[in-house]
Amino acid sequence: MSTILQHDLDIRVRYAETDAMGFLHHSNYFVFFEMGRTELFRAQGGSYRVMEEQGLFLVVVKIECHFKAPARYDDLLTLTTKIARVTPVKLEHEYEIRRNGELLTTGRSTLACIDRNGRVQRIPEVIPGLESE
């Protein structure tokens, strides 16, 4: 099993993601966090797409974000996604977004796993970082 628990992803701010204040609208950070989870899992050798095709879905139970400084159109951001904690029923990630090394945003999320009928499932063992019980 992979021991990769962290991944860096470069994201260019799109014009459509800005708002009338001239800033990256805050709702987009949650889209970025999701991209980070996809790419971290890919770096670990997994695929959320395949997991979904097999009938398992990771859903966000709780998510938060702290904004320290705004980003703007065409900024090249680096999102760091870390697995903070994995239990049999919960998957916790932490996020940091930087621009040229300056920390702009931090985030944290808790995910659970459900099947096609919405029933809670154990976090699949393909997710690295699962604590032994």
Added chain:
Amino acid sequence: MSTILQHDLDIRVRYAETDAMGFLHHSNYFVFFEMGRTELFRAQGGSYRVMEEQGLFLVVVKIECHFKAPARYDDLLTLTTKIARVTPVKLEHEYEIRRNGELLTTGRSTLACIDRNGRVQRIPEVIPGLESE
């Protein structure tokens, strides 16, 4: 069968829909057009949601939009959605968006109907305006 072929919908421009130019970003007009189709169909006594639950999906084949004047945050827009033409395999709509009577945007779309496997189906007869063959 209903003979309602036109529907007006009021839409308030959200902050998240604006861009750094201070305008409603142009990609959102296509989201509005889709809302217009949903509400026109509801006014006709139908439900896209129920249609989908029954396994029929309306997909956009072609869509276009002409922009005459921009909209801004908090503008109250009126979207007029009209059925322009219905054939056994195609559904054409026309759209107009106004602010206080001023025409800001016009659009036009062509939809087709598919089943869960992506195969093209006849436009369901519940869609008003279907021309007799």
Added chain:
Amino acid sequence: MSTILQHDLDIRVRYAETDAMGFLHHSNYFVFFEMGRTELFRAQGGSYRVMEEQGLFLVVVKIECHFKAPARYDDLLTLTTKIARVTPVKLEHEYEIRRNGELLTTGRSTLACIDRNGRVQRIPEVIPGLESE
């Protein structure tokens, strides 16, 4: 000064806001919360649009959301937006989203006020709920 500190807003889930899981994508809840703040302030007799035209901008410093049950396309949701706390430099809101009375989501945000140059300003007195110092 108005003493309205709470506002209910009905929001219909748009097709474009759903995701491949069939649910309202979680990033959209933050867009809804912002709509709730706009409408609460309008109900209080204010206008964020006018505030911005006068050079004051409310920016999100911290935001979080807890998801208890998913929403789907065409669901009619009721968002309750409450002012939880106002200090000279911070504005805290709480949010609840219900569908037919069932609580789906709760949220909480902290906003600050900045001027055109990004400098922190006192929360304007037009915001109801400001604690006397």
Added chain:
Amino acid sequence: MSTILQHDLDIRVRYAETDAMGFLHHSNYFVFFEMGRTELFRAQGGSYRVMEEQGLFLVVVKIECHFKAPARYDDLLTLTTKIARVTPVKLEHEYEIRRNGELLTTGRSTLACIDRNGRVQRIPEVIPGLESE
């Protein structure tokens, strides 16, 4: 002046961009086209961001898209952006989106240039492909 009139950009479909049908929602293609214009201009040595800082804004006057086959979550798409025609007052682009060589979508847009006050300006000469009058 650069003679680069075409640019290829790889775009990974985000989960938030999918809809309940399981497809990339059609409104996102217009966001992708805009990314293509940004990157084509960058490849030519220009910067839309700098152009905006200098007070010139490119606005979409007309845009259209034809959908041949859907894209899905995690698909890696290639967007080809071409300058089709430049006149003193109009900038026309053509777009093609492919997945593993298969053509999924084509588009076409017309842009105009305005200043901060919304007055139409000549297309700046830094835009390659400007026809001599």
